[in-house]
Amino acid sequence: MVFMTKQDFETLLQEQVQAMVEAKTVVAPSDISLKGETIKPLSVNGVKYLSRTDTSKLLNKSFPALWRWNNSGKLSNIKIGQNVYYRYDDIVKLLEGTNSIQRKEI
Numbered sequence: 001m002v003f004m005t006k007q008d009f010e011t012l013l014q015e016q017v018q019a020m021v022e023a024k025t026v027v028a029p030s031d032i033s034l035k036g037e038t039i040k041p042l043s044v045n046g047v048k049y050l051s052r053t054d055t056s057k058l059l060n061k062s063f064p065a066l067w068r069w070n071n072s073g074k075l076s077n078i079k080i081g082q083n084v085y086y087r088y089d090d091i092v093k094l095l096e097g098t099n100s101i102q103r104k105e106i
Helices: 006-023 052-059 063-072 088-095
Strands: 032-034 037-039 042-044 047-051 077-080 083-087
Touching: 006 077, 037 052, 047 052, 047 088, 052 063, 052 083, 052 088, 083 088
Parallel strands: none
Antiparallel strands: 032 037, 042 047, 047 083, 077 083
């Protein structure tokens, strides 16, 4: 088991994603069409992520609302460089009525 701070984990994640982008192992899966919007998710190791803009449009929430949800634990985000992404599966859970997403701290 490896223990690291949240900052170290985020740095490691950013480095890994950057390496995958350079190696072209990050792919864009097929478009998602919900609520009349066509959304192009980012896929990293089979996990789909939506940009903050796409998440905002899909949930009909402002960026500050998404920020508050992240701080309260309702919807967790990840940052890759200056970009903010949300797990597609977490967004689907919110749309299906699950009130919050529980993430285990590393």
